[in-house]
Amino acid sequence: MSHYYDKKQESKEKIKEIRAVLRNALFSFRTSSGVFSGRRVDAGTRLLINTCIVQDGWSVLDLGCGYGAVGIVLKKLYPTLDVFMIDINERAVAIAEKNAVLNGVAPHIAQGHMYEPVKEMLFDAIMLNPPYVAGRKLIGDMLEGATTHLKKGGLLHVVARHQKGGKTIKQKMLHLFSNVIDHARGGGYHVYVSKR
Numbered sequence: 001m002s003h004y005y006d007k008k009q010e011s012k013e014k015i016k017e018i019r020a021v022l023r024n025a026l027f028s029f030r031t032s033s034g035v036f037s038g039r040r041v042d043a044g045t046r047l048l049i050n051t052c053i054v055q056d057g058w059s060v061l062d063l064g065c066g067y068g069a070v071g072i073v074l075k076k077l078y079p080t081l082d083v084f085m086i087d088i089n090e091r092a093v094a095i096a097e098k099n100a101v102l103n104g105v106a107p108h109i110a111q112g113h114m115y116e117p118v119k120e121m122l123f124d125a126i127m128l129n130p131p132y133v134a135g136r137k138l139i140g141d142m143l144e145g146a147t148t149h150l151k152k153g154g155l156l157h158v159v160a161r162h163q164k165g166g167k168t169i170k171q172k173m174l175h176l177f178s179n180v181i182d183h184a185r186g187g188g189y190h191v192y193v194s195k196r
Helices: 043-051 069-077 090-102 136-146 162-177
Strands: 016-022 025-031 059-063 082-087 108-111 123-128 150-161 181-186 189-195
Touching (some): 025 069, 025 090, 043 181, 069 123, 082 090, 123 136, 136 162, 150 162, 162 189
Parallel strands (some): 059 123, 082 108
Antiparallel strands (some): 150 189
16 A cells, blocks of 8 residues: 555545635645645645745745645745755656646656755755654654755744644754744644754
8 A cells, every 4th residue: 555655656546626725825736646635735734834934035945745735835926936846756746747837836846755856955945744654764854854955044844733743843853953943833733943
């Protein structure tokens, strides 16, 4: 059985279109089976999108982009952002590419494991809604990778359920960056932000 954090998906592709108001604007996305939160924009992703810190002209990485909600919304509302979107899931990447076209934006979208497609790059902000079911080691590696992919002063945003792994993630971010704030919360989720 495959998971949404696997490269290949075994399930039959069932495309669905969803709508969501994000950062006070209406967006449409195609989703599918075999992709994270295929029925709606999940509460954690919604909180991350609505509260993340970005500035015009920044380079932003949407790590584990899924069908592309975070990166696409930011690129649409902040056209001067240089947005990169990565996912290991080939189906998710294909749908994210279609969603970019659907929403009239052209971010950089790549399939690959964690930071591999952008291994030489530095970002002003990294957005992460980690795949909890993939286990602590993978999440830890994603957090550690941010230390070498953020510019000086760059921001790592991580959304997590505070009572289901979020406290551990917050502690790891504090250990790696020597700082972390509870930037936003809602529906049991918190957005933690660390500055490099």
